[in-house]
Amino acid sequence: MAIESPVRIPALDYEKEMKRWSQVFKILSEDGPKIEHSPRQLVWRKNKTTLWYYAAEEKKYSTPLFFVYSLLNKPYILDISPETSVIAGLTKRGYDVYLLDWGTPGYEDSDISFDTYILDYLEKGVKRALRHSGEEEISVVGYCLGGTIASIFASITDLPIKNLIVATVPIDFSTGIGPEKWLEGMKNGQFEIDRLVDVYGTIPADYIYYGMKSLAPIYVSPYVGLMSRAHDSKYVERWRRMDKWLNDATPFTGAALKQMFNELYKENKLVKGELVIGGKKADLSKIDCPFFAVSSANDSLIAESQSLPIMDLVSSEDKTYKLVEAGHVSLALSGMFAPLVDEWLASRSTKVEDKTN
Template identity: 70%
Template sequence: MNRWKEVYKIISGPEPTIDHSPRQMVWRKNKSVLWHYPAAEKKYKIPLFFVYSLFNKPYILDISPETSVIGGLTNRGYDVYLLDWGQPGYEDNDIGLDTYVTEYLERAVKRALRHSGAEEISMVGYCLGGTIASIFTSITELPIKNLIVATVPIDFSTSVAPGKWTEGMKDGMVNIDRLADVYGTIPAEYIFMMFRSLAPFYISPYVSLLTRAHDSRFVDKWRRMNMWLNDATPFAGEAFKQFFNELSKENKLVNGGLVVAGRNVDLKNITCSFYAISSANDNLVLEPQSLPVMDLVGSEDKTYQVVQAGHVSLALTGLFAPIVDEWLSSRSEKLEGAMA
């Protein structure tokens, strides 16, 4: 009974407060904001630029001081930039991938380069952010030194979606365009239900909470993750159409034919150092969706690694920063006199 009382108190209580790592806003456009997180003690010339998914909010990357992805990297000597896409409103329904990539991402990277004074930059894309970062790197002329993608969907010939959904979308029975045209910008509630439907038996986290309600550290992490999982973001209608039609349905990143802002997207154009990370226990982006990227990119220096984590836990357990640092440190031009 005491455990049940504690669980009730946790679920019915106020949401936890997110204490961000030290940061400052250095650029904004519409609802999007570019944040700069300065290194605690700068060791590397080349800063990192994070691109997160359009489906979720990026504070999962900086959700607690103990496990923060961004904090872990700034503490290791990297300057970090994060593009927060913001929450599109109805008036943003015509924003598509073209606009996001060229008007938002490309301009934000230019601003990060100017702000940092660096000649090159390393990009880190998480989930769909990795897909967008790969598209961007394949068409931009900006100096991308390294590209890191984690739990990235590239090959959409396979997915965790129910088979009937996939068949319905491919044969036209499921009409994504009509949904987007009716709502303009897809409401956050629909995005939440879409992801929840991919894991319909959402009970195990609550079983874990009941079992470990006495563990204050576990409860704190659980509350933060639960808040983030329930905090979906709206999705601009035009980008929603492109994502489902051109990427998911027609699989153009693998089959070819994707054009963004008049530029042909060919992952062979990615020739910078490349690092792909997959999670062994990922129940949202399967490894067969990520692995083909290794044959598609044109980089000579490319690494693929599978880690024992889930899609979200990779960012919650403190694993991500040391894994990235191990690969990235030798590719980031260490400052003279910087301590190891």
């Protein structure tokens, strides 16, 4: 006896599918888009690291912003297109912005550790920005692992940090996104990184890219989106910029990778208050400036459970936590991060008019 199914499957439109796949192939075979930065000025350089200055279009706040980005990827995600640029969004809102670009380390940089990055590069970069701006205080913004580094820095420095903002930041490394067996292997010592580092010195960019790709669907899901929206020119333009950035990983110095793997992932020293940088204990309770943490609800790289503990660890009386509907990359790529920062920061920054009165 034949049974009629109530579900009707539409006939496949072969012509439409051929056009769609042809467009997808065309997009994937094209050269990556050219990234044009917002107007900027080089104000300081040390080894491969550079400090860039982006002047406010019409300065409203005398307190400048200092951006710290991850060591794993390149910071141009913060200034990837005129329409969605985080940095341009803030300069248009009246802030002077500084961005520390860690650069691309080579084999000769294999002994650069977190101690070196934080004390010899970040701290000196902030000093240079303060001198360049002529201001007495500065607001620091850290994104992803840059937020971890910025938090460690804020906990040990004597420099005048007026406000600290972190976004999609890993703090508690006892949890995370990735295969459970991998995470267990890292914690119990079954999976270790020291031998790889001893062989390569500085880990090649391809190893970093494929390592991240194996852990996070953020490197796979964009292709699903492209196949369904290849006809949307605005979406495709954003997709091409994000794809270029995702594939543009940065080599990682061996000394820093050993610290991150052993002291953060394996031993979770930052949350425990046991991490020592330059002879100083990185105690997050020493952070008492106004503090703002942002997490992305759809983040496929940093779980909210990795970020949230920082709210209990910092001592700031003025502290705010916000969970937004975004992904790890789309928070920066969608244009929403700049207005989010401005909304919180405007009342906590010194206004030019107040300073001149």
